[in-house]
Amino acid sequence: MALSGLDIYKHLPKENCKECGLATCLAFAMKVAGGQATLDACPRLDDGAKAALGEASAPPQQLVTIGSGDHAVKIGQETVLFRHDDKFYHPCAVAICVDDTLDGDAMGERCKAIGALSFDRMGTTSAVGLLALHNTSGDVQRFAQAAKAAAVASDKPLVLISPDADALRAAGEATADGRPLLWIKDAVENGDAAIAVAKDLSLPLCLEAPDFDSLAALAEKARDAGLKELVLSPGPVGAAEGLSFLSQSRRAAIEKKFRPMGFPVAMVAMGEDPVETTVDACWYTLKYAGIIVTNLSSPEQLLAVLTTRQDIYTNPQVPVQVEPGLHTIGDPGADAPVLVTTNFALSYYSVESEVESSRIPAYVLAVDTEGTSVLTAWAAEKLTAATITEALTQCGVGGKIDHKKLILPGLVAVLSGSVADESGWEILVGPREASGIVSYLKNQWKP
Ligand code: SF4
Known part of the structure; x- marks a missing residue:
């Protein structure tokens, strides 16, 4: 059962030291109860309190950090189904897909073009957040080299996508400093090996499987292995199926507190028709996606997606203002x-x-x-x-x-x-x- 702010407050050190970033222990307790902060943020919490509060105080959806430093992208830790109940906290990250078959110069050009996809609107800059490298070649070494080249050519955190856990290990090791997200395709078959890789490299992992039950079972297995930062994906599905999955998983996480689904969801919008793909990506943005991997690349298509994101991730209870x-x-x-x-x-x-x-x-x-x-x-x-x-x-x-x-x-x-x-x-x-x-x-x- 979820704990109230006062239940949590009883176990806090009550020192009001501000090291958690909040002015008082009570404010911190209220944030933890609302799922907007985790107990890790209080360095003074003793083991007894941690044990007493345990999982009951964990947010219904895990925060996942991809990348490091100034360009790190945070997704998840959402607390509501409808933004008028509170707000959505971490805007979904748009990831542009790049094949590992590109040679060095072409990779550099592609990364440069992706870096330029940035727009100013209403006083805010919106940009593509991630670069998704796909192991199209099927070759382990080529994938690792392409990951290294992409990490050098781009400041965007990487999403490394492959059905091969060995390829993920090689590319993950080559770029581990940048804290990429490993994405295992066909996770029903390949998930165990990928979980071991993510654990060895201490990297976040995306599990791709075609249905809810398989993903829940895989997520449970990864949690048992000690992985905390997971992303779930139904893979390349149609828009109706994708939206159904997004709604079902968010409801399971927020309303039912079903822990195996308490992770952000990554969607794939990779159609041949750019208009249809743009519409799909906008729908996924509106309905709970944490990441959208897409082959869209023209500014006008991405502007539509990023504008949708900007609108849905404003706080509906606070009008968007400029300096008077x-x-x-x-x-x-x-x-x-x-x-x-x-x-x-x-x-x-x-x-x-x-x-x-x-x-x-x-x-x-x-x-x-x-x-x-x-x-x-x-x-x-x-x-x-x-x-x-x-x-x-x-x-x-x-x-x-x-x-x-x-x-x-x-x-x-x-x-x-x-x-x-x-x-x-x-x-x-x-x-x-x-x-x-x-x-x-x-x-x-x-x-
Ligand atoms: S860091 Fe811990 S002790 Fe300090 S104000 Fe925050 S909750 Fe209280």
């Missing part, structure tokens, strides 16, 4: 326009990108509305004449320009009179939607 205050776009002079918006990230970045498109340098004043959009903030009385005037005064834009004209969003044109009265500025009513900003600045704005 004055933002500068381009190199605005004394005659630059000043546009008002809110600090809701989607509103702000919509305005910012349209101003950039207009190529007219400007100031954008993001009023602190606790991350709510223009109309919501107005309805909640967070975007008012008083809050706009206060933001205007505090940001000091008046000292940077030689006019006193402020462009309000058209959606809150109703505020123009009161803002003019309160601030003493001339109020111009801008477009209702950000999409009208380019035309407005080019055709209507005059300092």
